[in-house]
Amino acid sequence: MKTIKKAVLAYSGGLDTSIILKWLQDQYNCEVVTFTADIGQGEEVEPAREKAKKLGVSEIFVEDLREEFVRDYVFPMFRANALYEGEYLLGTSIARPLIAKHLVRIADQTGADAISHGATGKGNDQVRFELNAYALNPQIHVIAPWREWDLNSRERLVGYAREHGIPVETRKDGGADYSMDANMLHISYEGGELEDPWNRPDPEMWRWAVSPEDAPDTAEEIELGFEAGDAVSLNGKTLSPAQMLASLNTIGAKHGVGRIDLVENRFVGMKNRGCYETPGGTILIKAHRAIESITLDREVAHLKDDLMPRYASLIYNGYWFAPERQMLQGMIDDSQKPVNGLVRLKLYKGNVDVTGRRSDSDSLFDESMVTFEDDHGAYHQADAEGFIKLNALRLRIAGRKGRL
Numbered sequence: 001m002k003t004i005k006k007a008v009l010a011y012s013g014g015l016d017t018s019i020i021l022k023w024l025q026d027q028y029n030c031e032v033v034t035f036t037a038d039i040g041q042g043e044e045v046e047p048a049r050e051k052a053k054k055l056g057v058s059e060i061f062v063e064d065l066r067e068e069f070v071r072d073y074v075f076p077m078f079r080a081n082a083l084y085e086g087e088y089l090l091g092t093s094i095a096r097p098l099i100a101k102h103l104v105r106i107a108d109q110t111g112a113d114a115i116s117h118g119a120t121g122k123g124n125d126q127v128r129f130e131l132n133a134y135a136l137n138p139q140i141h142v143i144a145p146w147r148e149w150d151l152n153s154r155e156r157l158v159g160y161a162r163e164h165g166i167p168v169e170t171r172k173d174g175g176a177d178y179s180m181d182a183n184m185l186h187i188s189y190e191g192g193e194l195e196d197p198w199n200r201p202d203p204e205m206w207r208w209a210v211s212p213e214d215a216p217d218t219a220e221e222i223e224l225g226f227e228a229g230d231a232v233s234l235n236g237k238t239l240s241p242a243q244m245l246a247s248l249n250t251i252g253a254k255h256g257v258g259r260i261d262l263v264e265n266r267f268v269g270m271k272n273r274g275c276y277e278t279p280g281g282t283i284l285i286k287a288h289r290a291i292e293s294i295t296l297d298r299e300v301a302h303l304k305d306d307l308m309p310r311y312a313s314l315i316y317n318g319y320w321f322a323p324e325r326q327m328l329q330g331m332i333d334d335s336q337k338p339v340n341g342l343v344r345l346k347l348y349k350g351n352v353d354v355t356g357r358r359s360d361s362d363s364l365f366d367e368s369m370v371t372f373e374d375d376h377g378a379y380h381q382a383d384a385e386g387f388i389k390l391n392a393l394r395l396r397i398a399g400r401k402g403r404l
Contacts, residue, residue, distance in 0.1 A: 037063060205275065212259075341361075
């Protein structure tokens with residue numbers, strides 16, 4: 001075991017990281033610095049400070065990173081319309097590079113010789129934390145307790161916590177709570193009955209969005225204003241990135257928007273079932289695609305769609321601070337210069353429907369071309385015959401040769 005004098009722990013105040021804090025003190029006999037990133041998890045932040053104090057921590061960092069999180073991580077990701085495996089809005093994945101960045105910074109600031117995290121040896125987060133940390137400080141030492149200790153079940157963790165006087169949040173049935181991750185973009189749930197992909201989620205599990213059945217019986221319309229691909233106004237009011245996401249979360253959760261139950265392919269090789277609540281993000285991606293539909297050139301839009309799965313996988317797998325992600329981001333951001341205008345959406349019982357989109361300065365939608373009425377010569381329909389024949393040429397040749 002490497003001699004460590006001081007370690008910076010990514011500390012949520014939850015069961016796993018509270019145990020890790022005590023374990024680092026005992027096993028490494030080192031000073032522990034805690035870092036808690038306020039990225040919108042709300043009530044978890046101040047209890048984390050108090051728990052750290054009770055466990056003997058003298059250097060406690062609790063930092064409000066909400067604006068940085070949305071502005072520099074969430075919004076760039078949404079410019080790409082990123083979805084992992086067509087469904088997952090990457091709520092956990094996109095927070096990890098931000099946390100890794102500040103772990104490395106605080107380690108340098110406090111003279112720590114290691115950082116530590118609570119990601120398990122089976123999950124993606126260990127990869128995300130460490131790849132991003134090594135990119136920012138190639139010499140940093142990482143302590144990953146889940147790869148070292150024998151507390152490899154929820155039952156053993158609970159037992160260790162109770163032995164050392166660490167509070168444990170339990171469910172109504174007395175079992176350990178779900179493994180959860182919360183930030184401004186989402187809440188995720190894993191473990192418990194969710195480990196069987198056939199089991200329905202317990203209705204009491206969800207903490208954010210109401211059930212669509214219980215959502216209001218009256219639809220709500222909103223208007224989002226976009227500048228260079230980012231949502232900047234809601235119903236005519238200019239908002240900061242964090243204010244925008246918080247407002248959309250409130251509206252979306254009220255209408256039952258953003259719940260999802262999926263099985264995803266982890267980077268480490270196994271399948272995992274998780275449930276997610278992403279109300280504001282679900283609205284944002286729908287609106288962003290709508291404004292792109294009238295402002296992006298066809299081939300630019302299609303190229304973006306071709307690149308999106310690769311971009312999403314880079315984030316999911318932990319390559320935010322990698323040259324290929326940065327290269328793709330430059331291309332994506334350049335494409336967003338004309339993505340300006342308004343989108344109108346209707347929210348109703350879990351659904352988000354686009355009811356209008358408009359861009360006064362950058363729209364490529366030409367009504368004179370597409371109208372079913374007299375187009376006054378804007379488009380010569382007879383031209384389509386030559387277009388079709390040229391595009392059919394290779395098909396006709398292959399057909400003559402019996403190749404089709």
